[in-house]
Amino acid sequence: MTASQEVPEVSYKILVVDDEPDLEPLILQRMRRNIRSGRYAFVFAHNGVEALEVLHRDSDIDMVVSDINMPQMDGLTLLEQIPKVDPNIRSVIVSAYGDMRNIRTAMNRGAFDFVTKPLDFEDLQITIERTLTHMAEWKEALQSRDKLVALQNELDVASKMQQAILPTSFPSGESFEVFGNMAPARNVGGDFFDVINLENGRLGLAVADVSDKGVPAALFMMSSRTLLKGAAIGMGTPGGVLSEVNDLLTEDNETIMFVTLLYAVYDPESGALEYANGGHTNPLLVHADGSSEELPLTGGVALGVMPGLEYRQSDFSLATGDTLVLYTDGVSEAMNSEGEEFGVERLRQIFVDQPPTSAKTANEAILEAVANFAGDFAQSDDVTCLVLRRMGG
Amino acid sequence: MDISTERDGGTLIAKTGGRVDGTNASEFQDALKNVINPDDQAVVLNFEDLSYISSAGLRVILLTAKDMRTANVKFAVCSLSQSVRDVFTISGFDQIIDIHDSQQAAVSAVSN
Numbered sequence: 001m002t003a004s005q006e007v008p009e010v011s012y013k014i015l016v017v018d019d020e021p022d023l024e025p026l027i028l029q030r031m032r033r034n035i036r037s038g039r040y041a042f043v044f045a046h047n048g049v050e051a052l053e054v055l056h057r058d059s060d061i062d063m064v065v066s067d068i069n070m071p072q073m074d075g076l077t078l079l080e081q082i083p084k085v086d087p088n089i090r091s092v093i094v095s096a097y098g099d100m101r102n103i104r105t106a107m108n109r110g111a112f113d114f115v116t117k118p119l120d121f122e123d124l125q126i127t128i129e130r131t132l133t134h135m136a137e138w139k140e141a142l143q144s145r146d147k148l149v150a151l152q153n154e155l156d157v158a159s160k161m162q163q164a165i166l167p168t169s170f171p172s173g174e175s176f177e178v179f180g181n182m183a184p185a186r187n188v189g190g191d192f193f194d195v196i197n198l199e200n201g202r203l204g205l206a207v208a209d210v211s212d213k214g215v216p217a218a219l220f221m222m223s224s225r226t227l228l229k230g231a232a233i234g235m236g237t238p239g240g241v242l243s244e245v246n247d248l249l250t251e252d253n254e255t256i257m258f259v260t261l262l263y264a265v266y267d268p269e270s271g272a273l274e275y276a277n278g279g280h281t282n283p284l285l286v287h288a289d290g291s292s293e294e295l296p297l298t299g300g301v302a303l304g305v306m307p308g309l310e311y312r313q314s315d316f317s318l319a320t321g322d323t324l325v326l327y328t329d330g331v332s333e334a335m336n337s338e339g340e341e342f343g344v345e346r347l348r349q350i351f352v353d354q355p356p357t358s359a360k361t362a363n364e365a366i367l368e369a370v371a372n373f374a375g376d377f378a379q380s381d382d383v384t385c386l387v388l389r390r391m392g393g
Numbered sequence: 394m395d396i397s398t399e400r401d402g403g404t405l406i407a408k409t410g411g412r413v414d415g416t417n418a419s420e421f422q423d424a425l426k427n428v429i430n431p432d433d434q435a436v437v438l439n440f441e442d443l444s445y446i447s448s449a450g451l452r453v454i455l456l457t458a459k460d461m462r463t464a465n466v467k468f469a470v471c472s473l474s475q476s477v478r479d480v481f482t483i484s485g486f487d488q489i490i491d492i493h494d495s496q497q498a499a500v501s502a503v504s505n
Contacts, residue, residue, distance in 0.1 A: 212452065256456050260483075299485065302451075302485055
């Protein structure tokens with residue numbers, strides 16, 4: 001290996017502390033290859049006090065090799081002082097052969113390793129290399145951790161934004177009640193639901209799932225919600241609403257996020273329900289006796305993908321005692337530790353076992369069943385549920 | 394994230410197994426970018442071994458489809474399992490992404 005012409009990848013500055021005057025020329029001679037190649041640069045101090053002065057002056061020092069017995073400040077005392085100047089510096093102590101007590105003290109005071117006198121320079125070089133490798137790995141780990149902390153902070157912000165837009169109180173009337181709730185997943189965000197008061201006493205109900213997570217997804221979610229509300233109040237038909245929201249979302253959608261959205265308009269007087277589906281899971285219609293069926297999809301594409309799409313709609317009538325459950329795939333795709341999915345069948349079974357008695361209890365029963373099913377298995381998606389119930393007149 | 398590839402004429406066929414969900418979607422996206430060459434004229438994603446895809450995974454497919462369209466490269470997916478097929482149907486993606494039953498059908502469709 002040719003040492004002299006190589007340009008080293010990294011260059012390390014090593015402070016050697018020893019009161020022995022012959023050590024400096026000895027090190028410069030025995031380490032000359034690494035010095036010439038630029039991998040090591042050595043700085044020398046003759047006791048602990050001088051060493052601290054050097055460390056204060058020179059912020060480039062990567063590691064310290066220090067003797068123990070020195071005047072003015074010995075190596076063991078120096079060890080305690082080094083982290084106060086720079087906690088990233090690692091130290092190797094040079095001790096007398098067999099001096100276990102001092103070696104033990106040095107290790108307790110944070111020395112990374114030790115070498116014994118008389119100095120074996122091959123051993124010293126190996127020890128120096130090990131120390132530097134450790135330091136590089138440590139630095140990388142800290143950077144990863146900082147990135148992780150930053151990411152977690154962003155997700156926390158996104159989560160707060162999401163919580164802020166969800167309704168916490170719901171309209172109700174003589175013949176109907178509504179209740180919605182979401183159990184957020186830790187590191188995924190994206191579901192939202194909304195209840196919109198329309199003219200003539202009608203109600204707009206929406207449940208949605210944004211495809212991404214973090215602050216950009218939360219912003220997209222807020223956009224979608226606002227656009228939906230505007231379009232809903234402005235026009236009547238669910239199909240038209242989805243069309244308009246889709247066109248608006250695709251206009252500025254550089255990051256290619258999309259949102260699956262189910263939007264329904266309910267007329268409490270007649271029980272009539274119109275709905276249009278943009279890529280979202282089918283709603284479940286539960287009858288007073290606990291039997292249920294999935295309402296048919298209307299075939300629409302998730303919103304935000306392509307402009308100019310048409311959204312078909314379907315209509316339906318709720319009978320007295322019927323309960324409509326809108327939900328996101330966090331419910332049906334919730335997993336347990338055996339890798340099983342919750343699925344629509346289990347959802348239906350909840351009501352076979354216990355027919356719905358109110359929108360709130362139906363909602364709670366669903367969230368509870370999903371949580372019980374998943375058990376300890378980490379929730380990987382938001383679990384969202386919006387329930388509408390038509391009561392007896 | 395393992396993606397195995399083969400080339401048939403100017404068409405790249407990429408196959409991935411297991412699941413694509415929120416935990417590995419961006420890995421999947423990077424892996425796809427790495428296997429696609431600038432001079433590939435068509436790309437087929439073979440989902441025979443894919444057991445599950447979430448909306449995060451769909452997003453990656455969509456991004457890839459859009460990139461391909463911009464670069465004038467034909468794009469299709471094939472051999473979807475029933476459950477993956479259902480995800481495409483519910484989300485409406487079956488209307489905007491070319492789906493074929495077999496690799497052969499997909500490759501001949503994109504090579505025209």
